Amino acid sequence: MDYRYTxxxxxxxxxxxxxxxxLVICALVPGIIVECYYFKIAILIQxxxxxxxxxxxxxxxxxLQKEKLYINFFDVSSILxxxxxxxxxxxxxxxxxxxxxxFFSIIVTKKLYGGLGNNIFNPAMSGxxxxxISFPIIMTNWSFQNNLEILNMFSIRDIMxxxxxxxxxxxxxxxxxxxxxxxxxxxxxxxEHIRIHNKNSIISVSPVVFSLDxxxxxxxxxxxxxxxxxxGVFLLIKKIIxxxxxxxxxxxxxxxxxxxxxxxxxxxxxxxxxLFLGSTMxxxxxxxxxxxxxxxxxxxxxxxxxxIGILIWxxxxxxxxxxxxxxxxxxxxxxxPLIDYYTQPRIYGKNKKWFL
Amino acid sequence: xxxxxxxxxxxxxxxxxxxxxxxxxPTSGIITKIVKKKFSFFPxxxxxxxxxxxxxxxxxxxxxxxxxxxxFSLNEIIQLxxxxxxxxxxxxxxxxSKKIERSIKQVHTLLINAAESEPYITTDDCxxxxxxxxxxxxxxxxxxxxxxxxxxxxxxDDKDLAYISIKKEIQSLPNFKIRKIKNKxxxxxxxxxxxxLFNKEIPLGKHSINLGIIIFNISTVFSIKRSILNREPLIExxxxxxxxxxxxxxxxxxxxxxxxxxxLSEFNIKKCDIIMGGPIxxxxxxxxxxxxxxxxxxxxxxxxxxxKNILERPCIRCTACSSACPIRLLPEQLYFYSKxxxxxxxxxYHISECIECGICEQVCPSNIPLLTYFKKEKMQLxxxxxxxxxxxxxxxxxxxxxxxxxxxxxxxxxxxxxxSTVNTTLNNAIVKDEDSNVxxxxxxxxxxxxxxxxxxxxxxxxxxxx
Ligand code: SF4
Ligand code: SF4
Numbered sequence: 089m090d091y092r093y094t095x096x097x098x099x100x101x102x103x104x105x106x107x108x109x110x111l112v113i114c115a116l117v118p119g120i121i122v123e124c125y126y127f128k129i130a131i132l133i134q135x136x137x138x139x140x141x142x143x144x145x146x147x148x149x150x151x152l153q154k155e156k157l158y159i160n161f162f163d164v165s166s167i168l169x170x171x172x173x174x175x176x177x178x179x180x181x182x183x184x185x186x187x188x189x190x191f192f193s194i195i196v197t198k199k200l201y202g203g204l205g206n207n208i209f210n211p212a213m214s215g216x217x218x219x220x221i222s223f224p225i226i227m228t229n230w231s232f233q234n235n236l237e238i239l240n241m242f243s244i245r246d247i248m249x250x251x252x253x254x255x256x257x258x259x260x261x262x263x264x265x266x267x268x269x270x271x272x273x274x275x276x277x278x279x280e281h282i283r284i285h286n287k288n289s290i291i292s293v294s295p296v297v298f299s300l301d302x303x304x305x306x307x308x309x310x311x312x313x314x315x316x317x318x319x320g321v322f323l324l325i326k327k328i329i330x331x332x333x334x335x336x337x338x339x340x341x342x343x344x345x346x347x348x349x350x351x352x353x354x355x356x357x358x359x360x361x362x363l364f365l366g367s368t369m370x371x372x373x374x375x376x377x378x379x380x381x382x383x384x385x386x387x388x389x390x391x392x393x394x395x396i397g398i399l400i401w402x403x404x405x406x407x408x409x410x411x412x413x414x415x416x417x418x419x420x421x422x423x424x425p426l427i428d429y430y431t432q433p434r435i436y437g438k439n440k441k442w443f444l
Numbered sequence: 445x446x447x448x449x450x451x452x453x454x455x456x457x458x459x460x461x462x463x464x465x466x467x468x469x470p471t472s473g474i475i476t477k478i479v480k481k482k483f484s485f486f487p488x489x490x491x492x493x494x495x496x497x498x499x500x501x502x503x504x505x506x507x508x509x510x511x512x513x514x515x516f517s518l519n520e521i522i523q524l525x526x527x528x529x530x531x532x533x534x535x536x537x538x539x540x541s542k543k544i545e546r547s548i549k550q551v552h553t554l555l556i557n558a559a560e561s562e563p564y565i566t567t568d569d570c571x572x573x574x575x576x577x578x579x580x581x582x583x584x585x586x587x588x589x590x591x592x593x594x595x596x597x598x599x600x601d602d603k604d605l606a607y608i609s610i611k612k613e614i615q616s617l618p619n620f621k622i623r624k625i626k627n628k629x630x631x632x633x634x635x636x637x638x639x640x641l642f643n644k645e646i647p648l649g650k651h652s653i654n655l656g657i658i659i660f661n662i663s664t665v666f667s668i669k670r671s672i673l674n675r676e677p678l679i680e681x682x683x684x685x686x687x688x689x690x691x692x693x694x695x696x697x698x699x700x701x702x703x704x705x706x707x708l709s710e711f712n713i714k715k716c717d718i719i720m721g722g723p724i725x726x727x728x729x730x731x732x733x734x735x736x737x738x739x740x741x742x743x744x745x746x747x748x749x750x751x752k753n754i755l756e757r758p759c760i761r762c763t764a765c766s767s768a769c770p771i772r773l774l775p776e777q778l779y780f781y782s783k784x785x786x787x788x789x790x791x792x793y794h795i796s797e798c799i800e801c802g803i804c805e806q807v808c809p810s811n812i813p814l815l816t817y818f819k820k821e822k823m824q825l826x827x828x829x830x831x832x833x834x835x836x837x838x839x840x841x842x843x844x845x846x847x848x849x850x851x852x853x854x855x856x857x858x859x860x861x862x863x864s865t866v867n868t869t870l871n872n873a874i875v876k877d878e879d880s881n882v883x884x885x886x887x888x889x890x891x892x893x894x895x896x897x898x899x900x901x902x903x904x905x906x907x908x909x910x
Contacts, residue, residue: 104759105809165760205758330763379762384776386767428777433795436635436771437645 094117108328109164113171115319115372120175122315124306128177130247134176134186140168141190149199164206169193172212172375176367176414177219181226183252188222191216209421210381213414221416313364329377332389335398338363339370340397348405358360368400381421386432388424396418445494449475452505454677457494457888465529465539468677473498474761480899483734485727493735513585513672518548521589521672528671529678533633534561534661537739540668543658544589546651551658554587555641556597558606559625561632562722565742567664567682572606572776579662580613582669583620595620597662598637599758600627629724630801632650634659636770648797663741678792684742686713686724698736704743705732719744724802725815753754764802767774771797775804775814782821787828790821798822831905838898845891 103111123131146166148415173189182244193215201207220227323329376382376396386439399416403409445457451469458678473496479493513521526541556579558568571577583595599607600661601624609860614620621647625631625640635646638657646652652659660668663681672677679700685707686693704718719726721735723744760846765775781790798818805814 103809104811105760105762106811108760108762203758205760271698379760382761384761384763384774432767432774432793433772435648435773435797436639437648437650437797 103323106164109168111326112323112374113164113168114173115322116171116316118318119312119316119370121178122308122312123175126312128247129244130174130179130251133247133251134177134179134181135171137183138174138177138186138190138324139170140165141187142173142194144167145194146199147188148189149195153199158430162226166194166198167199169215172370173215176212176216176375178227180247180251185219185223185226189219191215192218207380208424210375210378210417212378213417217414217418220409248428260410271355300382309366310364313367313369316369316373320369321375323373329373330379330382330389332386333377333393334372336390336393337343337376337397337400338368340394343399344398344401365402366411367413371396371400371417375413376417376420381424383424383427383431385431387430387433388427391419391427391431392424395423445475447477447830450498451475452503454679456677460526460529460838461544463539465526465531465535465541466677468529468679470490470679470701471495471496471498472501472503472866481729485729485731485877487866494810498539509890514588515802517706519682524565524675525668525671528667528676530664530667530671531678532679533663533737533738533741540660540664543653544586547658549591550653551590551592552656553594553596553658554583554592554821555588555637555652555657555659556583556595556662556665557632557634557637557659558597558599558603558610559599559627559628559637562724562742564627564686564693564723564744565684566693567684567695567741569600569603569606570682570684571663571666571908572603573609576609576613578669579666580611580620581673582665585669585672586665587619590658592618592658596641597622598625598641599623599870600631601625602627622830624795630770630803633770633799633801648794651735678738681734681736681738681740685741686742686854687716688747701735703733705744707736708732708745713745716745716747719746724806742883748864756812756842759808759810759812764807764809768803770801770803775818778821779812779814779817780842785824787825791825794819795825806893824910827905829875832903834898834902838895838902841891841895841898845895848891 120131120135129389143166170190170193173193174186176188177189193211197211197214198204198207199207320334322331324334340361342359345362349359376393383389397417399419400412403412403415407415409415445451450473450592452472453469455469455720456869457469458467466772476495476497478492478494480490482490490888516524522541522545525544526539530540532540532543533539570623583597585594596847597610597620599610599622607624610622614622623641625637630636631640634652636886637659638644638646638652638655642655642657644655646655654861663870667678667681671678680697682695682697683698684693684695692711694711697706704720708718718729718732720740720743721727722742726744759776759779761776763776766773769775773795777793778790778795778798781787781793782795800815800819802815804815805812808814823895
């Protein structure tokens, strides 16, 4: 098709797709900076690794497909995927983890489904989920991050050597050594900690109240989440992401956590604080709102968001994985066509249906 | 009509049919050539171009009847409107006579659409400022034809001068009303207008006449007035000539059929790309000999090389288009289905309801020419429906033929059987039967011919579609 005859343009100046994606990446910057403050250069290395590898995979695949180069190449979408993937990986995972993740994100979930716009699953999250299933020990190892004192002991050289120059067995050894040193069990994001604590409290009846001191250990998590929240609000103001999805996710979480809080007395955390633990904010504002894989109707988006919220709550409370964003987003992605079909808006002049 | 014939201004050049009104000569002169031509920006359509060499005298054809319009009968007046070639000048190009004919005894309100259909165009504004009296007369004529009591004029809220001049005209007329509406595209489309003014929606697949409202564009009203009161066919219209920065903007009265190049040379415009129609739904004209059509309301001149090739990126389902669509369609789904030629699905998602306003295309961040896709898809759908109808028809014909053959076969048998008997009355009957037999054979031949024609036609259609 010849495009020249169609768009006259410039009457309504709209952002181009690239512009939108770039703004999303910009909105991620405060979160990245805060994470860098706590986790040192490690997080930056992860992000860079996954970004570069996703660009390279995109490039290779386009070469193989004999597509016109540079059309999708400068489409910032693959960069965005890389950034999101890098942020969701544990900061001290070895270098090949992010490359494998990028491979799954770009090639398997995006390109094999027909390129940008045709993928049904969120690329970053599917890459993450596959890594989580394949390398559970590495991927659930957040123990370094939970103890800031140990983190302060690392120099840049240490971080580099952990990420780049350890083979798998050494890696496990290092992990276990540090874990002993830090007196922490492995698999201890704050969410996990709370979960284990909850289970114990059910058994031991007398609940141990989380004190403020306990929270101070996790204050960096809360700060990181707040910085992502800022980015998300920025996007909402710019009207780049849809408020329906994020708000319904957060609202659902608040509602269900409040039920937890008021009726199941063993959970002693104020529901609002739960929102700032784990990767809730980045999930709600940056991952679930990826336009390609969400519903396109307004009501559909609310349903989609609430579905994610409910799934997060279920998986966190009853499932085996501490941070449920990836699986709940992917599961909700799979029901999007169904939602879309049943929530078609009432078109002009059609009789009213009962729910629209 | 042939080459070398002398025509006068206003003379009928071609007779119309059900959908096309007659076409009139814009000026007097000699027909120099008649050619058929295809334009690249109008695929699938062939234009016959009649060139007239003007003799410079611009002589009118003689209109004999000067009766007052109130003495005409209804049919006569509709015929008169048809003969003067009035179509919807707002862009639809629908026959006005047909519209009036359909709405007899069905409507109670006449809605005059004076809201500009697209940005940059100011023809309606100009018309109201300068010809407000004639416009009101036109409204009266239509109201008289249809026996309508209420007349409502809808006008954009930034057209103050036009508002004042119309207001002045209708001060003493109680059944005229004028209302300002917000000047926001596409409030000029009939569906949106009714939604804004009456807060009603035209039911799916129906027309505004079903609600008792008949809508006319204001320039159509003007030309109806001209055709009935002055007996002057539609040979000229006002168009807006503007450029993108509005550094010059003019409303000019041009004869229909004037080549664009002529207008440009008249106004000393050089070296630019021409967009015919509004800036949103218009199309780029690359052959400047293209004439002004009846539905052309504006010519937009852009500096050349401003229209660069814009890359079409994949749709990211950002829903900017579906939240902007005034009909609440889902353009991204339609785009997907029309791209993958899934006609069933696109019909299911109501592609036929699209009013081709082009908003979705404007807001799309991926620069997808959605409207082009939709137009193509609609054309394909129309072809498919047409084919279905054709196949139904030819099936019917075939069944008829079979039936007749069967009957004639019976008769033949009858002849054989009855020849042996010596019953005179029966023999007489046979003679009659033989006559009818011949007739039937003839008829079946005719039917066969028809069938063959339709088969050839279908084959052609198939080839076209491919
Ligand atoms: S505006 Fe364009 S990119 Fe966005 S959903 Fe519509 S067609 Fe797709
Ligand atoms: S052109 Fe686009 S915005 Fe306009 S009615 Fe059609 S689908 Fe809707």
